[in-house]
Structure formats: C-alpha cells, structure tokens
Amino acid sequence: MTAEHQTTARGGSGLMFDAIAERYDFVNRVLSLGMDQSWRRRAVRALELPDNATVLDLATGTGDLAILIARMAPTANVIGIDPSSGMLQVGRTKVEQQHLKDRIDLREGDAQFLDLPDQSVNAVTIAFGIRNVPDRPKALREMARVTKPGGRIAVLELSEPKDGAMGALARFYVRGIVPRVGGTLSGKREYRYLQESIARFPPPEEFAGIMRNSGLTVLQVTPLMFGAAILFVATPEHSTAQG
Template structure:
C-alpha cells in the first residue's frame, strides 16, 4: 500500500469507528490507555501557561489533559477525521474549555504553523498510522520552540515470553473479532494490528528521534512493552 492509499484507507477507518473509538481503546489497551496517559502527563510536567499541539488528537482525551495541566495556555488539537473532532469538540464544550482549546482538521505531515510556536508537540496512538512517521516527527520538532518537547505515546512490541505470544494472539486474532462484535467493523480493527507490524520498536524509535536531531531522548516501556512513551527535546540552537 503506497502512502496515498494508506492515508485514504486510514482516514476511512477512523471516520467509520469514531462513535465507538473510546470504547475500543479500552479493549485495545486492556483498559490501560488512561494509566499510560497519566504516566505521560507526569513525565511531561506541563507548567501553567504552556502551549501545545496534539496531533492525531482523535476524540481529544489527551488534548484535554494537556489543557487542564496548562490551565490557560493555548492548546490545539489536530486530526484528519472530522468525525473524531466532532466528538472531541463536544467533550471540550462540556468542560467549558473551548476558550483555551481549538480543534483543526489537518494533515500531521504538513502542519499549518510557523516554526518555534509551541512548548509541546504530542501524538498519541497515531504515529503508526501516518504515511511517513519521520516526516511527522520532523514537523513536530519544527513547530516546537527551542527547548520544547516532542512526545509520542504509542503501541509498541513486547519482547518477553510468554506475554509476547499472548499479546500478539489477542491483538491479531481476538481484537478484530471484538471490533466485529462491538462496532460491526472487522477489517477496520484488523488494520490496527497490521499497522504495528512495520512500526519501529521502542529502541529504533528512540534512534529515529536522535537521528532527526532531538536531544535528551528518553523512552519508557509500558505494561510489558505493549506501549511506549518517547520524549525528546529540541536543541536551544533550534536543531
């Protein structure tokens, strides 16, 4: 599948599963995604007034967490799925965060913002779905200020047995069937394990962070390695 076909397919996947996305996240992560996000927020240590852009923001749970931590800093959520953004906007309105958080339909490969704009650029469970993950990370690095953070929370690849075998059986066989039962979508949830096959493991993704020039790169395996958090800092010289 070429990059354009992948982009179109992934877009159709997320538009179709948007109404049940939060429920399926529970199934996908063994209900651990909220704990992973809390861990990430502790490591980010967002100060009051910090600005952020959250790519592939989906239904905006992480976007909202960042906004609450920042208290009054501008936070932008960007996603290519209008269905996801509509659900996220309803959450933001309910929490009365619409004066602080703005949502934008856009492409993570080409961010419509100037260099050195944000204190944080984040992406949660979206990097494995983009056509070119290196390009997205470079864009994230470009739009953060010198000293800013590029943060990725993503599914990863467990390495120790027997957990590895159990996890892959669940991910590749059970999860698509749950998708069929719960949201009447089999092919869409078969895509999710397929998307992880070519995705770099925790160490390789850390290397990519360093290769594009990010510094002080830290990688944290989560829940036996089924997810990983990566944080890198943009150099104060802008590189």
C-alpha cells in the same frame, strides 16, 4: 491545510477513522483494558509544562489527550490536529460538554504538514497516532520545527512486545483478540488494520533512531505494560545543539 495536503491525509487512515469515530472511545477503553488514560497521563507528566503553555496534540482524534492536557495543566492552551472530521466531531462535543472550548482548539490537519510557525509551541504530543502517518520522519521533523527550544515532544504508541511469557501473551492479545473484539464492538472491520499497523510498527530502539535522524534528541524510551505501549520523550535538537 491545502488541497494537496488534505488528499494525502484523507487518502490515508483519516477516512478509515471516520468510520469508527462514534464507537472509538468505548472500544479503545475496552481493548486497552482501561490502561489508555493512565498511559496518556504519563505522557502529559513527561512534558513538564511551564505555566501558560501552548501544546500541540497531533492525531488528536476524539480529543482524549487534548482534554487531559487541559485538565492536568489548567493554564495551558491546546491545539488538536487530525485529518478525520468524524473523530474531531466527537471530540468537539466532548470539549463543549467539559466547558473547555476556550482552551482547546480542534482543527483538521495532517501531522506531516503543520500550518504553524517555527518554535511556536511549548510541547507536542501524539498518542496512538504516529503509526498511521505515512511519512513518519517528515512528521517528526515538523514536530521538531514547531517546538520551542527546550520543549518536549511525547510520542505514545502501541507495540508488540517481542520477548518473554508476557510478550507472548501480549502478542496473542493483539493478534487474536484485538481484531475480533474491536470488530464485534464497533461492527467494523477496521480493527484488523489496527492489529496489522501495530505489528508493522518498528521496534522501540529502531523508532528512537528514526526520531534521532529527524532532528530530535531522545530523552527517554519507556515501555509500559510489558512493552504493549511505549512512551518516547524527546526535545528538538536545536535545543541542545552547540552555537
């Protein structure tokens, strides 16, 4: 990553994540009511990985998704990228403890500026990360660029369900409970940002439109747990373009 790129990412929420890195996994499990791992599993299944795949996990954080990919696809190699050195440090310890060092490479970097050749990976994932990226279309175009034709891109993101009684309950949870419980468990105020960034994230159909305008063909938009999380699956447009 160049100095300019580093500033962009570190000036964003990368630094903020350094502050909560130590307690991130624990708080994440509690706040998602234990659902986060099953959502990540859905994302990995949607990749339909070939043998010996190379998978890029953006906003890899403490590496939960990178580790899950390596476990669910035992011949895959994973490159995990994140601007927060604190999150990556926690992730590297987990990777070592789970003896996955030879298949998971965690690197500092920014989803908007990928230091990877065109069409060099079989799949890209980003879980609970795209909302932190300042220029989302740029990151999505980078995902399309580095993915091989026919490869899959899975974006998993939290959302505020808009309709119905469950929607109202989920909104109350995200607005009222998440910042308080997150702040109490982590001892940090950064969980207010979490709630605000979920509220600011565009509705699923609007985000799918941004994906389409960024060089991706959207294959599925799947609400999980009444729309509290959304799984977007896409393939690069160059896979489906004529000629």
